[in-house]
Amino acid sequence: MSTDLNLAKELFSRYEVYKEAALTHRRFKHIDILPLINKLKEASVFTVTQAGSSEQGREIYLFKLGAGSIKAFLWSQMHGDESTATMALFDIFNFFAANDKFDDFKKNILDRLTIYIIPMLNPDGAELFQRRNFYDIDINRDAIKQQSAEGRILKSVFDSIKPDFGFNLHDQNGRYSVGQTSSVAAISVLAPAFNHAKEINPVRERAMKLIGSINDALSCFVPGNIAKYSDEFEPRAFGDNFQKWGMSAVLIESGGMKNDPEKQYLRKLNFTAILSAFGSIASSSYEDTSLSVYEQIPFNDKLIYNTVLRNLKLKTNGGYILIDIAFNINEVNSGGNSAYYGSGSIEEIGDLSGFYGIEDLDLSGMEIAPGRVYPNSLSSEEEIENLKFNELYSEGYIFISLNDSLAKAFEGKYTKYPINIILTSDPKQFITPIKTENRPDFVIKQGDIVKYVCINGYLCNITEHIGGIRNGAIVR
Ligand SMILES: [Zn+2]
Structure with missing residues (x-):
């Protein structure tokens, strides 16, 4: 032996x-x-x-x-x-x-x-x-x-x-x-x-x-x-x-x-x-x-998800409740080459004791909340490339919107940029509810400070620069 x-x-x-x-x-x-x-x-x-x-x-x-x-x-x-x-x-x-x-x-x-x-x-x-x-x-x-x-x-x-x-x-x-x-x-x-x-x-x-x-x-x-x-x-x-x-x-x-x-x-x-x-x-x-x-x-x-976040405060009509949230990222083939993109999905909300994340964090004291839409509509790829994403994240922005002429260039379901792109007619009113089967798009705050953003299921610790966002989603 x-x-x-x-x-x-x-x-x-x-x-x-x-x-x-x-x-x-x-x-x-x-x-x-x-x-x-x-x-x-x-x-x-x-x-x-x-x-x-x-x-x-x-x-x-x-x-x-x-x-x-x-x-x-x-x-x-x-x-x-x-x-x-x-x-x-x-x-x-x-x-x-x-x-x-x-x-x-x-x-x-x-x-x-x-x-x-x-x-x-x-x-x-x-x-x-x-x-x-x-x-x-x-x-x-x-x-x-x-x-x-x-x-x-x-x-x-x-x-x-x-x-x-x-x-x-x-x-x-x-x-x-x-x-x-x-x-x-x-x-x-x-x-x-x-x-x-x-x-x-x-x-x-x-x-x-x-x-x-x-x-x-x-x-x-x-x-x-x-x-x-x-x-x-x-x-x-x-x-x-x-x-x-x-x-x-x-x-x-x-x-x-x-x-x-x-x-x-x-x-x-x-x-x-x-x-x-x-x-x-x-x-x-x-x-x-x-x-x-x-x-x-x-x-x-089958007790494992890609990510489990625990003990988060979620605002309700009456105040706050405490939740755990579990989400996965699935790979989707994208065309005839070797490429793929990630597509996130919230799998479970509530008590996740007995279940585990490959990434598993206790975020007691922090609050989960929907992310915001960057107020300026962008009109060129150059403008997107010049965005300082970490600064946007720290303001809670996880969506950007495009003007009509640029929007035509964004066919498909994902973007290489580390942010979600909204192509709806009224982007300022846009919100992704934190619900099962929805995309995991949200921010996590301690008091007023944004600590994490989650974009299409990719979690990024923005103060410690841990985690990367492989691709955002195109939202219609
Ligand atoms: Zn097999």
């Missing part, structure tokens, strides 16, 4: 050497990985073949490495907007292509295992950064009916390999909690059930023990941030069926982490987890892991 842990620490500390520098954010496309695949084809450690093509004709590749009798099969990004593990797989390819002090570790793995890897099973979904394939089929509900080109590729590779172990690599919502705690689930794992009774046979038990060893390897980096995905049997899903068909299936879900919007830390955890797992399969050390390690990993729960 301790040698496995030391190895995980060493892999983790040497990670930067192998990190694929061409992949820097989550929204890369098929075209971005093609040159990497072409370069890796030249490394003698891999055999790279085309496993098939997506519905739109994008090549789906299969990497093979090692010559051992134990067969492991990994695939990533079957859901097109779940790309964290794909980044880690390219880091892992670089790891195996290098010659260095890990040579003995690699040789042991490649002598004992034959490893098959499909990076990016759903390139058409990745192109649009959407979950489903080109025909809007969820590939992970197509294990039986086999109506998606990508699902057929996955099944046919599985049939030809007959793997002993499989790694089904996904991303989950970044707001799951680890059980009933305030900790966000950075990584969630599962040995999927193969029937509704959730029975444990030797195939599933092997997966559970391997997950136990992965948990032990990761727990020193993210103590308390590892959870278990729901184990309800899904008869249409690949992991569940592969488990039924004799492969010990391990699901790894990359979740959320504070200050890791592009999931680069989670990518590093994937790198460490997968290589550690190869090591413990090669040495059989996972067999010594108690089943209780797996059983004691808490399930995902």
Whole structure:
């Protein structure tokens, strides 16, 4: 056990050497990985073949490495907007292509295992950064009916390999909690059930023990941030069926982490987890892991919001009441490039004990109030750019209005500027009520002094200059 842990620490500390520098954010496309695949084809450690093509004709590749009798099969990004593990797989390819002090570790793995890897099973979904394939089929509900080109590729590779172990690599919502705690689930794992009774046979038990060893390897980096995905049997899903068909299936879900919007830390955890797992399969050390390690990993729960603010005074007709407020920011794809914008939403108002924010602040003594509209209507982009936003915020201004000719230039739903833009006919009368499902647009004051502004769900401490506003909203 301790040698496995030391190895995980060493892999983790040497990670930067192998990190694929061409992949820097989550929204890369098929075209971005093609040159990497072409370069890796030249490394003698891999055999790279085309496993098939997506519905739109994008090549789906299969990497093979090692010559051992134990067969492991990994695939990533079957859901097109779940790309964290794909980044880690390219880091892992670089790891195996290098010659260095890990040579003995690699040789042991490649002598004992034959490893098959499909990076990016759903390139058409990745192109649009959407979950489903080109025909809007969820590939992970197509294990039986086999109506998606990508699902057929996955099944046919599985049939030809007959793997002993499989790694089904996904991303989950970044707001799951680890059980009933305030900790966000950075990584969630599962040995999927193969029937509704959730029975444990030797195939599933092997997966559970391997997950136990992965948990032990990761727990020193993210103590308390590892959870278990729901184990309800899904008869249409690949992991569940592969488990039924004799492969010990391990699901790894990359979740959320504070200050890791592009999931680069989670990518590093994937790198460490997968290589550690190869090591413990090669040495059989996972067999010594108690089943209780797996059983004691808490399930995902839904107690977390992006932001929770507590004990705020809210003015009412009769005086003041005290509220907690919870809000999220969801990402919305914006066009054919890699861009997205944030769209905030108030989720809950009232007593939020038992719920937690990734950002969670007790603001006792402060008052929440609607923000104001800057009184001067602006007539050019230059005028907007020259605004001293922090001075506006300190006056409680979180909306600006534009004159008619400039307004035409502001189509769409968001603005790159760190303020909301109002295009209504009577902006001076504009107000956003602080209510659930509305955008989180408000100010927080201590006495008469504005301490925070919240614009489209982005909270900014204006006296200490903490927090940034990625984008404002266009309000009609
Ligand atoms: Zn998924």
